[in-house]
Amino acid sequence: MSGLQGTMPADAPVWTVILVVGFGTWLLRFSFTGLIGDRPLPGWILRHLRYTAVAVIPALIAPLVFFPAAGGGAPEPARLIAAIAATVVGIALRSVLGSILAGFAVLYAMLWLLG
Structure with missing residues (x-):
């Protein structure tokens, strides 16, 4: 029996998924607000975002x-x-x-x- 076995909480995989998905969501939002900033978006992107x-x-x-x-x-x-x-x-x-x-x-x- 390993010394590390049983020390990880049972809900650790759930929190891992929550943190990874949360970071992914933040990254997607940051790509529009942080990287693009005040620059105008191309018309084809605006057309797609409308839907x-x-x-x-x-x-x-x-x-x-x-x-x-x-x-x-x-x-x-x-x-x-x-x-x-x-x-x-x-x-x-x-x-x-x-x-x-x-x-x-x-x-x-x-x-x-x-x-």
Whole structure:
């Protein structure tokens, strides 16, 4: 039995991952703020950055709609209806806040109606 065995805390791998991912996030942000600074970005980069929110928000929401933990991983009608309502309102009004509020209201109503 080695003298070092058992001295490492059980949650050390978790903290290692947290620190590495945190440093990676900082490095990505620093690449824009620290290295580029006040210099103007090329037009093609600005064009791509404009779609970041449009790509990230659905990527965060889709798993919650199609594989919700509350439904044991199976899609639920209330969440699907709320996602459709949020999409329709977002397209019709071209408003992120309106889409979020519509999705919230429809989800709350559908959960109340469907149980």
